[in-house]
Amino acid sequence: MYLDDGWICDDFQSCNSASVHLQNDLKHAGFHVNEEKSQWHPVQSLEWLGFTWNLLEGAIDIPVQKLENLRVKVHNLRFKYFATARELASVVGSIISMRFAYGPICQIFTRQLSMLIASKVFWDAKISLSAEAIDELHFWSQNIDSLSPRVISPWFRLPERIIYTDASDHAGAGILLDESSETFHCMWDDFNKAQSSTFRELKAVELLLKTMGSKLENKFVKLYSDNQNVIRIVQVGSMKSPLQCLAFSIFNTCLLFNIDLSVAWVPRLQNCTADFVSKFFDFDDWGIHQRIFRYFDKLWGPFTCDLFASSNNYKVAKYYSLFWTPGTSGVDAFAHNWALENSWIVPPVHLINRTIRYLIFCRAKGVLIVPKWISASYWPSIVDMNGKYLSCIVDYVEYKYPTNFFTPGSDKSSIFATQTFQSSVLVLRFDASSM
Missing domain, CATH: 3.30.420.10 (Ribonuclease H-like superfamily/Ribonuclease H)
Incomplete structure (x- = not known):
């Protein structure tokens, strides 16, 4: 007669007492116990149903031998271009059996292998391994030893x-x-x-x-x-x-x-x-054409930071953005010190005035690109009463009605999305470090 496996979890004294009672009950009922498969003395870690139950750390892990068996199976397949459905099923079955310890990753990283198995004609038919299936085998080969065991009672965390x-x-x-x-x-x-x-x-x-x-x-x-x-x-x-x-x-x-x-x-x-x-729409995610940037990066660079950018239009590896976005080095350029940078500066039009004031405040240097709009509110921040550029503008280049100077952003109706810009554009070399 066979009884389902089970175990008791309590403090040491209670477990020890329960163990004695259970042994006596089985003996008096006439059962013969398989002592090799029994653990009568209370422990805090044991192997049960193919898993290592570690109550001391509160985790479920995979026994070393079981991981080694999987490692051998994966190694035998990872450099092959063909395999039988039976071989693939053996690997996938071993991985899926670990789901209780490693969670849904066991299903996610066997999807392509499972689809190949489902396409079988018969179990010993040779199946061509797709690049995605090989990637899954490589994943298990490289990560078998680094996966973290699952916490036994995650609902308490x-x-x-x-x-x-x-x-x-x-x-x-x-x-x-x-x-x-x-x-x-x-x-x-x-x-x-x-x-x-x-x-x-x-x-x-x-x-x-x-x-x-x-x-x-x-x-x-x-x-x-x-x-x-x-x-x-x-x-x-x-x-x-x-x-x-x-x-x-x-x-x-x-x-x-x-x-x-x-x-x-x-x-x-x-x-x-x-x-x-x-639902927020960024109307200011337009940028400068790469050829324009390369020219000034050679002329007045190299630039070390792009102050106003996004993941879609940044020109320098270090860039600041409006929100957290892929690759950003920080949020809100005005929350950072520009003094140690040679910055590439293409601000939204409504921030040009603030940008110039902050350049002077930080005693920073960089290249600022603005439309040449003499009626704009920022124009007095660029020229003095005599119409001359401020002393912190040490050089400049003017593009008159340039073509393909800007790259369009998400707003296709923006004036920065037109092929030919409707006014001149100034590229100003700022250096306020000595002010």
Whole structure:
């Protein structure tokens, strides 16, 4: 006769007492106990049902031998271009069996392999391994030893960071709730605009985690979305390749920053802040053509910082943006000291006056690009009463009605989106370091 496995969890004395009673009950009932498979003395770590249960650390892990067996199977396949459905099923089965310890990553990173198995004609038929399937094998080969075991009772843990995300037709957004409530925002390019709403919502999650990875590092993060498909895909992946690639990227980011990510759905009414930010339209994400930048970077550079940029138009690796966005070095250029930079400066028109004052305040240097509008409010900040440029403007170049000087941003009707600009443009070399 066979009895299902089981174990008792309590303090040492209670477990010891229960062990004695249970042994006596089994003996008096006439059962013969398999002593080799029994653990009668209370312990805080044991192997049970193929897992290592560590009550001291509160985690479920995989026994060393089980990991070694998987490592051998993966190694035998990762350099092959063909494999049988039986071989693939053996690897996928071993990985899926670890889901209880490692979570949904076991399903997400076996999607392509599972689809190949489903395409089999018979078990020993040779199947061509796709590039995506090989990527999954490489992932397990490289990360088997670095995956973190799951906490046994995660519902007792309070999230250390809380995030709300959303996406509209033209932008992705997110709110990181911490001491300063950081805001993430990214305007979509034409490719992302053409994708499904689920793709854009998932893309917003991916970009937010990459952007704020350092702020979320080694943290238990709770992420909320009002799109149920996003929650499902983050948890188990997708059969659609573009969505699966995003799920793949999200988990790679979590591994890179050691983020323990938990996702949950919320009604739209409880996601109103992220929804509001996603509807923000950045009319000032136009930029300067790359050939223009290269010319002045050789002439007056090299430039060390792009003060007013976004992930879609930055010219220097170090750049400041309006919101947190992929690759940004900081939010709000006016919150940083420009004194140590040779800056590339292309501010929105309404910030030109403030930019000039801050350049002088920081005693900074850089190249400022402005339209030559002598009736604009910023014009007296550039020239004196005699119409001469201020002493801090040490050089300049004027482009008269230039063609293809600007690159259009999201607002296709902007004056900066026209091929020929409707006025002259000034490229001013500022140096206020001696003022």
